[in-house]
Amino acid sequence: MSPNLDSPVQTQVAVAVLNRALSSEYHGPKKSEGNPAGRRRVFVQTDTGCVLGIELDRRDNAHTVKRKLQLALNVPTDESSLTFGDFVLKDDLRAVRNDSPLLLTRNLLHRSSSTPCLSPTSKDLQQRDRSGLIEVLGCSSGCSRTKQLVKDVVKAIKSGVDPLPVHSGLGGAYYFRNSRGESVAIVKPTDEEPFAPNNPKGFIGKALGQPGLKRSVRVGETGFREVAAYLLDYDNFANVPPTVLVKITHSVFNVNDRVNCSNSKAHERKKRPISKIASFQQFIPHDFDASDHGTSSFSVAAVHRIGILDVRILNTDRHAGNLLVRKLESGVGRFGGQMELIPIDHGLCLPESLEDPYFEWIHWPQASIPFSDDELQYIANLDPVKDSDMLRMELPMIREACLRVLVLCTIFLKEAAAFGLCLAEIGEMMSREFTGREEEPSALEVVCLEARKLVAEREVPSPRIELRDEDEIQFDIDCEETDPMMPRTPPPHHFGLSGGSSKNPFSKLESLEEEEEDGDTESHAGEEKPNFFTHTHKLHPAVPKLSISLKGVSLTEKAPRGSVASSKSNSSSRGNTSGDRRSAKEQLPTSASFVKVADMSEEEWGSFLEKFQELLQGAFRERKCGLAGQKQRQRLGTSCQF
Numbered sequence: 001m002s003p004n005l006d007s008p009v010q011t012q013v014a015v016a017v018l019n020r021a022l023s024s025e026y027h028g029p030k031k032s033e034g035n036p037a038g039r040r041r042v043f044v045q046t047d048t049g050c051v052l053g054i055e056l057d058r059r060d061n062a063h064t065v066k067r068k069l070q071l072a073l074n075v076p077t078d079e080s081s082l083t084f085g086d087f088v089l090k091d092d093l094r095a096v097r098n099d100s101p102l103l104l105t106r107n108l109l110h111r112s113s114s115t116p117c118l119s120p121t122s123k124d125l126q127q128r129d130r131s132g133l134i135e136v137l138g139c140s141s142g143c144s145r146t147k148q149l150v151k152d153v154v155k156a157i158k159s160g161v162d163p164l165p166v167h168s169g170l171g172g173a174y175y176f177r178n179s180r181g182e183s184v185a186i187v188k189p190t191d192e193e194p195f196a197p198n199n200p201k202g203f204i205g206k207a208l209g210q211p212g213l214k215r216s217v218r219v220g221e222t223g224f225r226e227v228a229a230y231l232l233d234y235d236n237f238a239n240v241p242p243t244v245l246v247k248i249t250h251s252v253f254n255v256n257d258r259v260n261c262s263n264s265k266a267h268e269r270k271k272r273p274i275s276k277i278a279s280f281q282q283f284i285p286h287d288f289d290a291s292d293h294g295t296s297s298f299s300v301a302a303v304h305r306i307g308i309l310d311v312r313i314l315n316t317d318r319h320a321g322n323l324l325v326r327k328l329e330s331g332v333g334r335f336g337g338q339m340e341l342i343p344i345d346h347g348l349c350l351p352e353s354l355e356d357p358y359f360e361w362i363h364w365p366q367a368s369i370p371f372s373d374d375e376l377q378y379i380a381n382l383d384p385v386k387d388s389d390m391l392r393m394e395l396p397m398i399r400e401a402c403l404r405v406l407v408l409c410t411i412f413l414k415e416a417a418a419f420g421l422c423l424a425e426i427g428e429m430m431s432r433e434f435t436g437r438e439e440e441p442s443a444l445e446v447v448c449l450e451a452r453k454l455v456a457e458r459e460v461p462s463p464r465i466e467l468r469d470e471d472e473i474q475f476d477i478d479c480e481e482t483d484p485m486m487p488r489t490p491p492p493h494h495f496g497l498s499g500g501s502s503k504n505p506f507s508k509l510e511s512l513e514e515e516e517e518d519g520d521t522e523s524h525a526g527e528e529k530p531n532f533f534t535h536t537h538k539l540h541p542a543v544p545k546l547s548i549s550l551k552g553v554s555l556t557e558k559a560p561r562g563s564v565a566s567s568k569s570n571s572s573s574r575g576n577t578s579g580d581r582r583s584a585k586e587q588l589p590t591s592a593s594f595v596k597v598a599d600m601s602e603e604e605w606g607s608f609l610e611k612f613q614e615l616l617q618g619a620f621r622e623r624k625c626g627l628a629g630q631k632q633r634q635r636l637g638t639s640c641q642f
């Protein structure tokens with residue numbers, strides 16, 4: 001029978017055998033950092049979503065781990081890759097921290113989401129992974145509140161209080177409750193995202209790691225973005241609910257393959273607990289969301305704070321449904337107003353290349369009010385280098401490309417605010433325009449394209465770039481000869497960001513643009529899947545092309561920007577997706593990637609940022625002088641009453 005990575009039941013129970021066979025000293029879920037044997041536990045997720053807890057010791061390398069997995073799953077190791085964020089793990093695993101989530105992908109086999117699963121063959125396999133019901137992954141600082149929440153939820157699960165599936169939204173989500181039956185957390189498994197293998201609402205067709213709903217956000221990678229948004233929201237400035245990444249086990253979770261498990265009774269399998277990697281966010285009681293209510297009662301400060309966050313993280317999905325609204329008694333609350341806004345759903349922020357953001361607030365009158373002194377001070381204090389370092393520390397799986405987008409957008413925000421632009425102007429400069437059906441680069445992207453051009457003209461031609469035909473260039477990140485887990489050195493900066501060493505051989509930045517090409521190849525059933533990490537590398541930004549943008553919400557048509565009605569109709573149409581299996585190939589809209597950031601060496605990146613900053617002042621002046629005014633949409637003036 002073919003190797004089976006598709007059965008969570010199988011893979012999960014197999015780990016018990018694996019631990020016994022290869023790790024006779026397995027001591028359960030205790031943290032092992034700092035213990036003399038250097039033992040650590042990692043969670044390996046297959047590209048179809050199954051999660052296994054595995055103990056590592058000092059001698060383990062990627063090969064021995066894969067051998068363990070081979071024993072557990074009957075997967076030939078030469079047909080799989082073990083990855084961690086940007087890295088393909090090959091040799092030394094010492095840099096992999098305790099509780100890290102790793103991804104096991106099959107290189108050559110056709111990855112079908114309907115591969116039948118093997119049934120357990122021995123009683124040993126009935127045992128489950130012995131880690132706790134909920135394990136917080138990472139979270140070295142500042143999440144005591146969430147840890148208490150986790151304890152409450154575990155207690156409730158043990159006393160038989162079941163979670164409730166959330167019916168709205170495109171992805172799988174579950175309200176977890178406390179012992180009193182109150183919802184206290186929302187859990188979104190990474191393998192139940194839109195188009196992920198175990199999406200419960202019919203949006204399937206991609207393996208983990210492939211381009212997802214937004215092509216610059218991979219399937220299975222929205223969870224850490226949710227956490228990143230919370231971590232970046234210093235002092236809870238924008239009010240993002242506390243969020244952590246967890247490995248969580250419960251029978252409520254969805255597994256699409258269960259129906260294919262022919263040698264076992266479906267109803268028995270349904271009850272079996274399944275482990276998932278998921279985001280775990282505090283549930284915030286609320287009265288409605290921003291699509292249900294006029295915007296005039298939202299305070300200027302609340303809108304500004306959320307807007308500032310959205311700009312920093314290039315949020316591509318800030319539709320009105322992703323702003324919860326809570327009525328406050330008069331005079332209560334930080335803003336002294338009557339409505340509190342709670343921003344949720346940050347899974348589509350920090351894309352791997354510049355994208356068209358979606359900012360629902362862009363036409364709200366509040367966004368045209370100048371920033372207050374406090375807000376300007378907050379913006380001035382932002383430090384994108386520190387932000388990146390913090391995220392590398394807290395979320396080591398985060399990709400460098402995401403951090404580059406964070407740096408770029410934070411610099412843009414800081415410079416724009418210092419220049420005197422208001423939130424709406426900043427948002428508009430980041431947003432693309434449509435002429436007919438053509439998508440045009442945003443003002444921000446135009447500056448980036450110009451900066452890249454200037455850097456390219458200045459650079460001594462690199463053999464890597466110059467000597468080969470563009471179409472033939474391979475972004476070969478085969479790292480047989482490198483240690484992929486060498487610590488990544490953040491680029492030296494002016495703003496902190498300039499200069500720096502030449503291309504870091506350990507940095508495995510890659511472009512989802514190329515990944516998409518692989519994904520297309522894969523769609524032909526029976527064809528061999530090309531190596532996930534070998535790509536045709538395009539050197540220049542893509543030219544504008546036809547695009548049907550999601551605008552955060554619609555799978556089938558572009559929603560008019562800033563339309564509350566559109567958000568609402570889109571949300572309601574989403575509610576009717578259950579049971580309607582949709583192929584990702586049919587449904588995924590394409591969106592041009594005008595500016596990539598992953599394909600620059602660190603040196604080029606430093607030079608690019610310098611040029612970028614130099615060019616910004618001209619772009620702001622142009623914006624202020626109204627030279628770009630013909631293109632600007634009519635905004636409400638600042639005379640609106642709130």
Ligand SMILES: Nc1ncnc2c1ncn2[C@@H]1O[C@H](COP(=O)(O)OP(=O)(O)OP(=O)(O)O)[C@@H](O)[C@H]1O
Nearest residue numbers: 166168169170171173186241281282283284344345
């Ligand atoms: N922190 C929270 N507190 C309370 N309710 C929440 C919270 N987060 C999400 N929800 C509720 O769950 C619903 C689905 O959540 P969310 O929008 O994050 O899921 P999604 O599948 O990513 O949706 P989308 O399709 O909009 O991207 C929301 O519309 C909201 O009603």
